[in-house]
Amino acid sequence: MRIGSVKEIKAQEYRVGLPPAAVREAVAHGHEVLIEAGAGIGAGFEDAEYTDAGARLVDDPAEVFAEAEMVVKVKEPQPSERAQLREGQVLFTYLHLAPDRPQTEDLIASGVTAIAYETVTDRAGGLPLLAPMSEVAGRLAPQTGAWTLQKANGGRGVLMGGVPGVRPANVVIVGGGVVGTAAARVAVGMGANVTVLDRSVPRMSYLDDIFQGRLTTQFSSAQAIDALLPTADMVIGAVLIPGAAAPKLVSRAQLGRMQPGAVLVDVAIDQGGCFETSRPTTHQDPIYEVDGIMHYCVANMPGAVPRTATQALSNATLPFVLALANKGWRQACEDDPHLLAGLNVHAGALTSYPVGRALEIDVVSPTLALKR
Numbered sequence: 238m239r240i241g242s243v244k245e246i247k248a249q250e251y252r253v254g255l256p257p258a259a260v261r262e263a264v265a266h267g268h269e270v271l272i273e274a275g276a277g278i279g280a281g282f283e284d285a286e287y288t289d290a291g292a293r294l295v296d297d298p299a300e301v302f303a304e305a306e307m308v309v310k311v312k313e314p315q316p317s318e319r320a321q322l323r324e325g326q327v328l329f330t331y332l333h334l335a336p337d338r339p340q341t342e343d344l345i346a347s348g349v350t351a352i353a354y355e356t357v358t359d360r361a362g363g364l365p366l367l368a369p370m371s372e373v374a375g376r377l378a379p380q381t382g383a384w385t386l387q388k389a390n391g392g393r394g395v396l397m398g399g400v401p402g403v404r405p406a407n408v409v410i411v412g413g414g415v416v417g418t419a420a421a422r423v424a425v426g427m428g429a430n431v432t433v434l435d436r437s438v439p440r441m442s443y444l445d446d447i448f449q450g451r452l453t454t455q456f457s458s459a460q461a462i463d464a465l466l467p468t469a470d471m472v473i474g475a476v477l478i479p480g481a482a483a484p485k486l487v488s489r490a491q492l493g494r495m496q497p498g499a500v501l502v503d504v505a506i507d508q509g510g511c512f513e514t515s516r517p518t519t520h521q522d523p524i525y526e527v528d529g530i531m532h533y534c535v536a537n538m539p540g541a542v543p544r545t546a547t548q549a550l551s552n553a554t555l556p557f558v559l560a561l562a563n564k565g566w567r568q569a570c571e572d573d574p575h576l577l578a579g580l581n582v583h584a585g586a587l588t589s590y591p592v593g594r595a596l597e598i599d600v601v602s603p604t605l606a607l608k609r
């Protein structure tokens with residue numbers, strides 16, 4: 238198969254879909270790989286490393302979109318990229334369609350076969366292609382939140398770990414999955430007083446077990462969140478209902494119950510955000526204030542550490558890239574229901590029920606789509 242990857246054009250996104258190590262493996266499996274020149278520079282991968290790995294470099298991304306049978310990216314295709322997708326082509330990347338009607342409509346209109354990293358599943362009920370970036374974003378969340386808490390950035394001037402005689406920051410993490418656990422690990426390490434809320438009792442048992450009393454778990458109800466807001470210095474939004482728009486767990490009115498300069502870090506912003514006042518921001522301009530509360534809502538947080546993040550992402554995607562290339566998307570999805578769970582759009586139809594519900598668009602079942 239002819240596989241292609243381009244330089245990401247989303248603001249301040251320096252990750253790349255295929256690092257040289259992945260190119261080498263694809264080439265070893267007999268595939269041809271086209272890479273836009275400079276695609277890996279932001280993550281520290283030189284063009285020469287790509288040619289050494291067997292890639293053909295092209296200057297114009299349009300050549301990649303025109304020639305590749307499968308395009309492997311990181312971020313959802315931007316409007317100019319969507320215009321170049323076509324029927325019979327596979328797009329393998331993060332999509333986050335539920336909060337994004339324009340992208341969903343463009344992908345359907347293009348006829349492309351779009352497989353979303355974030356809805357591919359595994360046998361344990363996890364999301365193996367979201368998890369590596371959730372590990373990264375989760376670890377970043379307390380770090381960027383701590384920076385936002387600094388007075389000069391609009392925060393209330395509280396140090397995460399406090400100092401002897403002065404209490405540490407109160408950090409509330411809503412959602413104790415991969416992001417929430419990674420965020421808890423760093424926030425606990427920084428010395429903060431951490432509470433994690435989840436609706437899954439087994440998940441809270443797991444957290445209770447691994448953190449050995451260094452954090453508090455609490456069942457996530459509207460009442461529990463409301464009670465924690467007045468003393469929270471930082472609230473990290475880390476909930477997920479796979480494929481669906483994030484539930485709104487803190488309303489604008491509730492900001493009035495918080496301390497001025499407290500910080501909301503909405504990691505779930507890529508699924509629409511779990512705070513009513515969240516809107517996507519960029520690494521260039523990451524924070525804003527609403528009613529005295531600072532918001533950090535960068536939708537591609539791992540883009541801040543592209544070298545680590547590219548390698549972590551590719552470690553997880555490579556087996557699927559190879560399966561798709563070796564067998565073709567249809568056979569690969571027929572053989573692996575977990576990969577089929579990633580199919581969001583095919584041949585002019587939406588194939589994801591959570592996205593269909595969020596956007597009120599008719600859905601063709603993924604199993605039926607395999608036959609189209």
Ligand SMILES: NC(=O)C1=CN([C@@H]2O[C@H](COP(=O)(O)OP(=O)(O)OC[C@H]3O[C@@H](n4cnc5c(N)ncnc54)[C@H](O)[C@@H]3O)[C@@H](O)[C@H]2O)C=CC1
Pocket residue numbers: 355364367368370371372374411412413414415416417434435436437440457475476477478483484486503504505506507508535536537538539
């Ligand atoms: N902004 C960014 O750059 C990035 C964002 N993300 C996003 O972070 C979010 C979380 O991802 P993961 O941790 O991998 O998901 P996950 O599935 O591992 O964890 C989500 C957790 O939320 C819990 N949950 C669901 N509803 C809840 C509620 N009402 N209250 C409390 N907990 C609730 C679930 O029980 C689960 O434990 C997703 O939206 C994901 O797309 C992930 C990586 C990067």
Ligand SMILES: CC(=O)C(=O)O
Pocket residue numbers: 331333355367370371507536537538539540
């Ligand atoms: C998960 C995701 O959207 C990201 O890593 O940017």
Ligand SMILES: [Mg+2]
Pocket residue numbers: 331333507536537538
């Ligand atoms: Mg994202």
